[in-house]
Amino acid sequence: MKPINVGLLGIGTVGGGTWDVLNRNAGEIERRAGRAIRITRVADKAIEHARSVVKGRARVTSDAHEVTRARDIDIVVELIGGYTVAKDLVLDAIRHGKHVVTANKALLATHGNEIFAAAQKKDVMVAFEAAVGGGIPIIKALREGLSANRIEWIAGIINGTSNFILSEMRDKGLAFSAALKEAQKRGYAEADPTFDIEGVDAAHKLTILSALAFGIPMQFKRAYTEGISKLTREDIAYAGELGYRIKLLGITKRTKKGVELRVHPTLVPEKRLIANVEGVMNAILVKGDAVGPTLYYGAGAGSQPTASAVVADLVDVTRLITADPEHRVPHLAFQPDRLSDEPILSIEAVETCYYLRMRVADRPGVLADVTRILADSKISIDAMVQKEPGEGAKRVDIVMLTHLALERNVNAAMARIAKLPAVAGGVTRIRLEQLL
Amino acid sequence: MKPINVGLLGIGTVGGGTWDVLNRNAGEIERRAGRAIRITRVADKAIEHARSVVKGRARVTSDAHEVTRARDIDIVVELIGGYTVAKDLVLDAIRHGKHVVTANKALLATHGNEIFAAAQKKDVMVAFEAAVGGGIPIIKALREGLSANRIEWIAGIINGTSNFILSEMRDKGLAFSAALKEAQKRGYAEADPTFDIEGVDAAHKLTILSALAFGIPMQFKRAYTEGISKLTREDIAYAGELGYRIKLLGITKRTKKGVELRVHPTLVPEKRLIANVEGVMNAILVKGDAVGPTLYYGAGAGSQPTASAVVADLVDVTRLITADPEHRVPHLAFQPDRLSDEPILSIEAVETCYYLRMRVADRPGVLADVTRILADSKISIDAMVQKEPGEGAKRVDIVMLTHLALERNVNAAMARIAKLPAVAGGVTRIRLEQLL
Numbered sequence: 040m041k042p043i044n045v046g047l048l049g050i051g052t053v054g055g056g057t058w059d060v061l062n063r064n065a066g067e068i069e070r071r072a073g074r075a076i077r078i079t080r081v082a083d084k085a086i087e088h089a090r091s092v093v094k095g096r097a098r099v100t101s102d103a104h105e106v107t108r109a110r111d112i113d114i115v116v117e118l119i120g121g122y123t124v125a126k127d128l129v130l131d132a133i134r135h136g137k138h139v140v141t142a143n144k145a146l147l148a149t150h151g152n153e154i155f156a157a158a159q160k161k162d163v164m165v166a167f168e169a170a171v172g173g174g175i176p177i178i179k180a181l182r183e184g185l186s187a188n189r190i191e192w193i194a195g196i197i198n199g200t201s202n203f204i205l206s207e208m209r210d211k212g213l214a215f216s217a218a219l220k221e222a223q224k225r226g227y228a229e230a231d232p233t234f235d236i237e238g239v240d241a242a243h244k245l246t247i248l249s250a251l252a253f254g255i256p257m258q259f260k261r262a263y264t265e266g267i268s269k270l271t272r273e274d275i276a277y278a279g280e281l282g283y284r285i286k287l288l289g290i291t292k293r294t295k296k297g298v299e300l301r302v303h304p305t306l307v308p309e310k311r312l313i314a315n316v317e318g319v320m321n322a323i324l325v326k327g328d329a330v331g332p333t334l335y336y337g338a339g340a341g342s343q344p345t346a347s348a349v350v351a352d353l354v355d356v357t358r359l360i361t362a363d364p365e366h367r368v369p370h371l372a373f374q375p376d377r378l379s380d381e382p383i384l385s386i387e388a389v390e391t392c393y394y395l396r397m398r399v400a401d402r403p404g405v406l407a408d409v410t411r412i413l414a415d416s417k418i419s420i421d422a423m424v425q426k427e428p429g430e431g432a433k434r435v436d437i438v439m440l441t442h443l444a445l446e447r448n449v450n451a452a453m454a455r456i457a458k459l460p461a462v463a464g465g466v467t468r469i470r471l472e473q474l475l
Numbered sequence: 476m477k478p479i480n481v482g483l484l485g486i487g488t489v490g491g492g493t494w495d496v497l498n499r500n501a502g503e504i505e506r507r508a509g510r511a512i513r514i515t516r517v518a519d520k521a522i523e524h525a526r527s528v529v530k531g532r533a534r535v536t537s538d539a540h541e542v543t544r545a546r547d548i549d550i551v552v553e554l555i556g557g558y559t560v561a562k563d564l565v566l567d568a569i570r571h572g573k574h575v576v577t578a579n580k581a582l583l584a585t586h587g588n589e590i591f592a593a594a595q596k597k598d599v600m601v602a603f604e605a606a607v608g609g610g611i612p613i614i615k616a617l618r619e620g621l622s623a624n625r626i627e628w629i630a631g632i633i634n635g636t637s638n639f640i641l642s643e644m645r646d647k648g649l650a651f652s653a654a655l656k657e658a659q660k661r662g663y664a665e666a667d668p669t670f671d672i673e674g675v676d677a678a679h680k681l682t683i684l685s686a687l688a689f690g691i692p693m694q695f696k697r698a699y700t701e702g703i704s705k706l707t708r709e710d711i712a713y714a715g716e717l718g719y720r721i722k723l724l725g726i727t728k729r730t731k732k733g734v735e736l737r738v739h740p741t742l743v744p745e746k747r748l749i750a751n752v753e754g755v756m757n758a759i760l761v762k763g764d765a766v767g768p769t770l771y772y773g774a775g776a777g778s779q780p781t782a783s784a785v786v787a788d789l790v791d792v793t794r795l796i797t798a799d800p801e802h803r804v805p806h807l808a809f810q811p812d813r814l815s816d817e818p819i820l821s822i823e824a825v826e827t828c829y830y831l832r833m834r835v836a837d838r839p840g841v842l843a844d845v846t847r848i849l850a851d852s853k854i855s856i857d858a859m860v861q862k863e864p865g866e867g868a869k870r871v872d873i874v875m876l877t878h879l880a881l882e883r884n885v886n887a888a889m890a891r892i893a894k895l896p897a898v899a900g901g902v903t904r905i906r907l908e909q910l911l
Contacts, residue, residue: 040801056765060623060624060765061623063625063764064623064624064625064764064765067624067625067690068622068623069813070690070809070810070813071622071690071805071808071809071810072622073801073802073805073810168620173766174621174763174765174766174767174769175766175769176615176616176619176620176621176769179612179615179616179619179620180612180615180616180620183612183615183787183790183791184604184612184615184616184787185610185612185783185787186504186507186508186786186787186790186791187496187497187500187504187782187783187784187785187786187787187789187790188496188500188503188783189499189500189503254503254506254507312748312751312752312772315748315751316748322770327610327783328499328500328779329492329496329500329610329779329780329782329783329786330609330610330611330773330774330779330780330783330784331610331773331774331779331780332773332774333610333611333612333771333772333773333774334758334770334771334772334773335769335770335771335772336748336769336770336771336772337766337767337768337769337770338766338767338768338769343764343765343766343767344765344766344767346623346765347621347623347624347763347765347766348623348766349623350622350623350765351619351620351621351622351623353623354619354622354623355619355622358802358803358804359798359802360802361798361799361802362795362797362798362799362802363797363798365476365509366509366794366795366796366797366798367794368794369507369509372507373506373507374506374507374509377505377506
């Protein structure tokens, strides 16, 4: 069969990895796909850099539209990132009848509905395995591997930078700022780390997973996003003493009231496999009604792991390129005319368990006041410990784990507790999930 | 689109689960597949039982050939198990132009080459996600999700019964026989547990994984198989003290000399995720050259989890039923005319690390003799501890962990050590893998 010609937009970290993997494993890939897959055109603003990578084995241009419109290109790979230029190029490629492979989670989470609709109209595929979990084939698992299941929930470590920071904080007893510096030193965090540490990147990825799991449109704007920058060493240590690890999880769950879509630091029992995922690795736990809990683990970022997903998509698209479009796996796992309109719940409507920590004056009656307020808000306590933060302290830390409670009620109780004269500095609240 | 008609052979544990999942999630599955998938014929020797499950919603027969030959059937699901009847039926279904979905690892590991060749000739698909790792979509991950990679090795906990027994032995300090009894009591082990505890079932599954990973034919007969029945509490405890867990792993690895294909108890560093997989759960670690290590975890057996995989295959086959056969994913991941003939290595040619334990007289010079023998066989020691098995004992246990060594050399050294007058009862050897 005739080779598949790929046009590559962006030959930076992931693009360079894709060039590398596709060339290095060309033989193995052809043995699998049944035909050669080769990058014949590359577009990059840094044209000299692009030339130095490609070494004459593909046509290089600084004008990406040359690639999206080239008659000799079957599949366009978008690895530029960002929302604006990337969006124009992806839509231009679709308009010109090209299949698209992209790693761009920000683009899909915010403009995915529009992009998939355009692709649908032109009978082309938009593949995006690399958008979530780097090289972990989690998109394929959700779209195909678990297709027998009614998915109940997903909980994932889907941002390696935050997971590295949390691992460092726990392992070495570092403060957040010191752990962030270490991550930056190692190249795991950018100079402006906001997207990673404030949960935005994770929320992009979770939005995609949620759409695939439940057959709903992408609704990034409705995601609740809370990062790790306010976590303290003390909370990580207290959680540890209670048998929990704190992880930044993206959680999406189908409930009777609607779909939960939330990213936040989460206490997880240390016995769970996902609690033991350390450093920049990612892991996604998926609970299906038939299969039960399943977990997918691997490198969530990096040149070669992400390229692994990009190239797997190229093989998939290659296989389906002649297939009847009706028989392809739908972009969002469910047939586009069969999407559901289940609403995304506000965080106030979420019901989960909580870790609550407050620093209080060490005198009689305080605990009675606190527990009374919790009881008034229908919050029942599962476990409680009292800690002395330092020698001769006149204050103690009270840490409570609650049973299932409604977030709205927890907010109300926290506000009332913070007003107690014996309580200093408000209440620290971290959500807790059993993940069973 | 018109519904897909499925014929089910065997409506026992997995067959019943398949019936259940396909009916319960019919709506969700149709939203994904774009057409209904329904079981219209069922064959089972226990015809009354079959009727009581099906309740008139499918035609029931005790003659399986009625189903494999029925004109109105598109896909035949074989869930009978075993080699002989199942083989005849699968080949008969293929002969009649039916696609086949099977969970039968024993059949595929021993007759897969013949079955896939027959399917190839008739342009039909044989799907077998349920044959390895129950509901974990590991076949899909290997055949499709990791298609960009040159797979380097796979190490998997692929027999839940053995993993449960090992978990019980470690957790509760039980002897093998007591843990086996507990597994039987809970229905995890059969009355004759040989297939599970002696590694035969794991070797069947590993044979399939190895073929998919490396593009080689199924070669079950060449697999090295060693079970867990001779493991002692002491070895599990000593391994724990050294920071290791003992797991029954199926390991297949591509080396310069050939392909390793071996099932045996293995020491794994306790920090590895796979070392923390407990009870009847399965997990498969796959190392690709681009993606690095990835892990897939879930229920490896049971009615509903296995049905999850069977039904996922039904959806896949449904999608590809009208596709050009050339564009389907090849049965063994690689195009049938592009399989490799890399040889399977004998266990003697394997190079790995070892845990060696010997009970010796507590007197000077013994250790010198032992270490001399090891050095003669080019085996270097990474760590060593000496243990007193009981109070007032005149013998001590010596436990050594070796660096990489050739199994042939280890065998020779073990034979020589066993002949030392100070050594009682031979040398216990357990292989050790770092899994990095």
